[in-house]
Amino acid sequence: xxxxxxxxxxxxxxxxxxxxxxxxxxxxxxxxxxxxxxxxxxxxxxxxxxxxxxxxxxxxxxxxxxxxxxxxxxxxxxxxxxxxxxxxxxxxxxxxxxxxxxxxxxxxxxxxxxxxxxxxxxxxxxxxxxxxxxxxxxxxxxxxxxxxxxxxxxxxxxxxxxxxxxxxxxxxxxxxxxxxxxxxxxxxxxxxxxxxxxxxxxxxxxxxxxxxxxxxxxxxxxxxxxxxxxxxxxxxxxxxxxxxxxxxxxxxxxxxxxxxxxxxxxxxxxxxxxxxxxxxxxxxxxxxxxxxxxxxxxxxxxxxxxxxxxxxxxxxxxxxxxxxxxxxxxxxxxxxxxxxxxxxxxxxxxxxxxxxxxxxxxxxxxxxxxxxxxxxxxxxxxxxxxxxxxxxxxxxxxxxxxxxxxxxxxxxxxxxxxxxxxxxxxxxxxxxxxxxxxxxxxxxxxxxxxxxxxxxxxxx
Amino acid sequence: xxxxxxxxxxxxxxxxxxxxxxxxxxxxxxxxxxxxxxxxxxxxxxxxxxxxxxxxxxxxxxxxxxxxxxxxxxxxxxxxxxxxxxxxxxxxxxxxxxxxxxxxxxxxxxxxxxxxxxxxxxxxxxxxxxxxxxxxxxxxxxxxxxxxxxxxxxxxxxxxxxxxxxxxxxxxxxxxxxxxxxxxxxxxxxxxxxxxxxxxxxxxxxxxxxxxxxxxxxxxxxxxxxxxxxxxxxxxxxxxxxxxxxxxxxxxxxxxxxxxxxxxxxxxxxxxxxxxxxxxxxxxxxxxxxxxxxxxxxxxxxxxxxxxxxxxxxxxxxxxxxxxxxxxxxxxxxxxxxxxxxxxxxxxxxxxxxxxxxxxxxxxxxxxxxxxxxxxxxxxxxxxxxxxxx
Numbered sequence: 143x144x145x146x147x148x149x150x151x152x153x154x155x156x157x158x159x160x161x162x163x164x165x166x167x168x169x170x171x172x173x174x175x176x177x178x179x180x181x182x183x184x185x186x187x188x189x190x191x192x193x194x195x196x197x198x199x200x201x202x203x204x205x206x207x208x209x210x211x212x213x214x215x216x217x218x219x220x221x222x223x224x225x226x227x228x229x230x231x232x233x234x235x236x237x238x239x240x241x242x243x244x245x246x247x248x249x250x251x252x253x254x255x256x257x258x259x260x261x262x263x264x265x266x267x268x269x270x271x272x273x274x275x276x277x278x279x280x281x282x283x284x285x286x287x288x289x290x291x292x293x294x295x296x297x298x299x300x301x302x303x304x305x306x307x308x309x310x311x312x313x314x315x316x317x318x319x320x321x322x323x324x325x326x327x328x329x330x331x332x333x334x335x336x337x338x339x340x341x342x343x344x345x346x347x348x349x350x351x352x353x354x355x356x357x358x359x360x361x362x363x364x365x366x367x368x369x370x371x372x373x374x375x376x377x378x379x380x381x382x383x384x385x386x387x388x389x390x391x392x393x394x395x396x397x398x399x400x401x402x403x404x405x406x407x408x409x410x411x412x413x414x415x416x417x418x419x420x421x422x423x424x425x426x427x428x429x430x431x432x433x434x435x436x437x438x439x440x441x442x443x444x445x446x447x448x449x450x451x452x453x454x455x456x457x458x459x460x461x462x463x464x465x466x467x468x469x470x471x472x473x474x475x476x477x478x479x480x481x482x483x484x485x486x487x488x489x490x491x492x493x494x495x496x497x498x499x500x501x502x503x504x505x506x507x508x509x510x511x512x513x514x515x516x517x518x519x520x521x522x523x524x525x526x527x528x529x530x531x532x533x534x535x536x537x538x539x540x541x542x543x544x545x546x547x548x549x550x551x552x553x554x555x556x557x558x559x560x561x562x563x564x565x566x567x568x569x570x571x572x573x574x575x576x577x578x579x580x581x582x583x584x585x586x587x588x589x590x591x592x593x594x595x596x597x598x599x600x601x602x
Numbered sequence: 603x604x605x606x607x608x609x610x611x612x613x614x615x616x617x618x619x620x621x622x623x624x625x626x627x628x629x630x631x632x633x634x635x636x637x638x639x640x641x642x643x644x645x646x647x648x649x650x651x652x653x654x655x656x657x658x659x660x661x662x663x664x665x666x667x668x669x670x671x672x673x674x675x676x677x678x679x680x681x682x683x684x685x686x687x688x689x690x691x692x693x694x695x696x697x698x699x700x701x702x703x704x705x706x707x708x709x710x711x712x713x714x715x716x717x718x719x720x721x722x723x724x725x726x727x728x729x730x731x732x733x734x735x736x737x738x739x740x741x742x743x744x745x746x747x748x749x750x751x752x753x754x755x756x757x758x759x760x761x762x763x764x765x766x767x768x769x770x771x772x773x774x775x776x777x778x779x780x781x782x783x784x785x786x787x788x789x790x791x792x793x794x795x796x797x798x799x800x801x802x803x804x805x806x807x808x809x810x811x812x813x814x815x816x817x818x819x820x821x822x823x824x825x826x827x828x829x830x831x832x833x834x835x836x837x838x839x840x841x842x843x844x845x846x847x848x849x850x851x852x853x854x855x856x857x858x859x860x861x862x863x864x865x866x867x868x869x870x871x872x873x874x875x876x877x878x879x880x881x882x883x884x885x886x887x888x889x890x891x892x893x894x895x896x897x898x899x900x901x902x903x904x905x906x907x908x909x910x911x912x913x914x915x916x917x918x919x920x921x922x923x924x925x926x927x928x929x930x931x932x933x934x935x936x937x938x939x940x941x942x943x944x945x946x947x948x949x950x951x952x953x954x955x956x957x958x959x960x961x962x963x964x965x966x967x968x969x970x971x972x973x974x975x976x977x978x979x980x981x982x983x984x985x986x987x988x989x990x991x992x
Contacts, residue, residue, distance in 0.1 A: 149658070
């Protein structure tokens with residue numbers, strides 16, 4: 143189930159909210175969240191719910207063993223390592239086995255990727271590793287651990303919520319009206335980012351990349367790359383907004399996952415603002431344990447390369463994702479060791495342009511899984527080909543409307559809201575509420591429009 | 603007060619959404635009038651339907667049809683987005699008037715919503731061959747019957763930019779074992795001919811096109827020129843048509859055209875639809891006076907019923923069986939004037955609407971039929987929905 147579906151909006155969200163608040167007891171409320179989370183996951187993947195339950199069970203048993211071996215470091219380490227390997231093996235089989243075997247020329251049956259497996263595996267790993275490090279306490283209630291793993295707001299698209307973040311709130315949290323109304327507004331904002339902006343700018347990239355004509359030249363491909371750059375931000379940050387908002391509605395406070403990444407003035411800054419839960423996860427669970435910057439420059443370079451190669455393939459089992467990770471490793475190393483200090487002296491606009499140029503090109507690497515298509519796109523972007531815009535529009539006029547969303551998206555990815563002065567008192571409240579209700583109505587209208595399916599042979 | 607308003611709105615949103623769910627179960631619509639089809643209903647939950655995902659799919663589809671304001675929401679979205687697209691397209695359409703310009707799921711050529719021409723490739727040839735074999739088997743099995751075929755050429759049969767023909771009609775003519783002079787087609791060779799005979803917003807032929815089709819089909823069946831019904835006039839119904847192509851391109855009521863009709867003095871006849879006596883087929887007799895009637899091809903000429911029987915009680919004439927698609931709706935009444943009984947069968951709907959399968963041998967024998975006219979467009983001659991049995 144996805145948040146931007148009628149099923150979620152008209153069935154799941156109101157039902158879970160009403161039942162949650164009808165229950166007065168914490169255990170019952172957690173029970174409601176757990177049951178709905180399992181329904182949420184099984185809605186799209188009835189079979190793979192077993193995999194989720196199994197992964198949570200592995201973490202549960204592993205956690206109990208690690209806790210029991212608190213005074214026996216070797217056993218504790220072994221328990222942690224075995225649990226982590228089992229979890230990663232699970233991820234490897236479902237996500238990477240086909241890719242690896244395919245590249246080795248070994249034929250294997252196609253395995254369907256379970257939704258959210260990368261997110262929930264990393265969440266579970268954070269629990270196991272933090273427990274081993276003594277940063278968190280063992281969870282002796284399997285159902286509560288399962289709730290942490292399967293909690294529907296962040297289950298399929300993050301943010302990667304660490305057990306530490308929600309440990310206390312799982313057992314005792316206090317819901318309040320401010321969180322509920324603020325959370326709902328955040329959810330509506332995220333929904334609008336996804337439905338009104340991401341889905342529409344996505345069409346620009348899709349139409350141009352899918353165009354078979356010679357009409358699409360350099361300008362068109364740059365527009366497509368910009369559209370995808372905006373699409374991925376609004377899609378992903380929209381989902382994070384919805385997750386964070388729904389968490390708040392039920393008394394959970396997840397950490398922010400995006401902080402206006404497209405205002406960054408360097409690649410380093412970009413990664414401090416983009417998918418924060420993933421970059422900090424790799425920092426804390428891979429980069430620092432590998433030695434970080436504490437073991438000399440050569441080792442730091444190696445560590446950065448490892449982390450970014452892993453970051454790349456975490457996003458998908460394909461060569462372009464690996465290339466995308468390595469691309470960022472190179473850029474970050476160059477900033478750190480070569481031109482970072484000179485970059486800081488440039489005017490802000492040039493630094494921003496530099497960062498966005500490379501981020502934009504990076505998303506082309508990320509987007510185009512097919513190597514031939516990627517090579518073609520990069521060639522057209524960097525070797526001038528004229529664009530026959532009339533031909534482009536004539537072959538798919540939907541592009542004309544979708545292009546209108548680009549400037550809206552550009553404005554919305556800037557921190558404009560922060561600069562708006564809120565109107566105090568009742569008039570401000572009325573404007574805000576009308577705004578959010580209107581936004582929700584607009585989202586529903588856009589979602590409904592995708593189900594338009596006229597039957598031309600009936601009763602006309 | 604601010605906090606109270608915030609809370610009331612938040613609770614109101616949740617309750618409104620919940621109301622949508624209850625609405626689906628308590629007040630379901632049977633018909634989705636905007637999309638011209640039966641409305642999806644809430645599916646029944648079973649373990650099997652949940653595991654195979656059909657319950658989930660059906661649930662989402664049902665919500666899309668049943669939640670409050672769903673049809674209004676879709677209509678508003680379509681009207682606004684299409685109006686915007688039209689405004690954006692205006693300069694392009696003027697510049698590229700004689701080129702295909704994409705529009706929704708269809709194309710615009712010189713202000714007409716059109717389909718792009720098909721290619722007579724192996725797939726289409728395979729479909730046509732199957733249909734040709736099917737028809738030829740029927741012809742061979744019934745030497746006592748005279749078979750005729752009329753093909754309605756339209757936008758899918760000619761490329762308006764190049765003038766190239768798909769060649770489907772010619773392929774059929776070559777393949778069918780019909781007696782000489784028993785095959786004919788509406789000859790659309792260019793855009794001028796197309797625009798004269800077809801609607802701008804609908805896939806059907808217009809009043810002129812269908813009358814031309816009637817004249818040619820009647821000639822095929824041996825009706826002489828002086829026997830043909832002649833229009834008593836051409837009338838602008840004062841209503842705007844926004845047909846099937848507009849609907850599929852989300853342009854219903856955004857792209858419209860005048861709905862003009864030809865009027866005729868039809869001979870008296872009895873009409874039976876799916877076994878029940880009817881006052882008439884279609885609304886040709888009452889449409890002009892009844893201004894509440896909506897402009898649409900099927901509303902005016904008649905719908906795609908499984909079986910329609912016209913009886914002029916002229917027992918000195920032949921009984922004819924007309925098997926076709928919706929193109930025959932506009933010519934059935936005209937053709938029936940030349941026969942004793944005219945039996946019209948739409949193979950897509952015959953069994954579901956009459957409760958029995960259609961078997962040609964039994965049908966022609968039971969009804970004393972001597973002539974069989976096959977009439978339709980590309981789909982009729984290529985899709986398995988129209989396959990004859992026996």
